Amino acid sequence: MFGGGSHRRAGWGLAVFLATGSLIVLGPGTGSADAAAACGGRQVKTVPFATGELRVYKTHGYACAVTVAKSPGARRQMAVTLQARGGGPVSDSGLFTQQAGPVTVHAINRCVRASGSVAGSGASTGWILC
Template sequence: MDSGAIRRRSAAVLAVLIASVLLALAAPGTAQAAASSCPGRKVRTLPFSTGTVHVYKSGGNVCAITFQKNPGTKRTISVSVQARGHHAVRKARSHTRSSVPVKVYAGNRPVRVTGSVGSGSYRSGWMLL
């Protein structure tokens, strides 16, 4: 093999390596984009007919976000979290994928979580997370 062939082969290998690294760096960011909006670890997944409510906990803080079951159609998506003894914090928006996350400090109190997408909805009982 002459030096030109070696250069071409090593350039091709380098290009494949760079593309692999770029894909590896891009994929986790897109997969975790939704999860990063709520801090902590996921403690509950609450499915219903038109969506799912994901509940996260970090220390005494509880965060919830509602996701549409079939993203793409713009619908009203809402979520609320209520710590026992306090008012519910509710957020809603018209969107194609998810609600705005709701974060509340619950300490060691039970919480009630609700979520809705279009005409479907979910309402939990009191949960101690």
């Protein structure tokens, strides 16, 4: 009775370990594929700025945003914020090498706005998807 459950837990743990190990082995990518994989859906807005770009995606009633550095490399301050109209902002910021985010908000029939920055330079969208 307990043996089957422990095998399932062990299998789940192995799957998580392998997935995590795969991410470590693959290492940093080009930026665009990583951002698309992080958010999923279709890209609806790209706002370039001097040190990177802000990307907004939409899928199944949700909006997602990432800020991607133009030149991945050294850790530097990056941030991304996404807000649905009538809701509070959701942010990710810190010292990153490639991207900040993804951040996701529920956006069925709601406008959203996003902003992002890399090393002090940034951009925002204003209200979109209205």
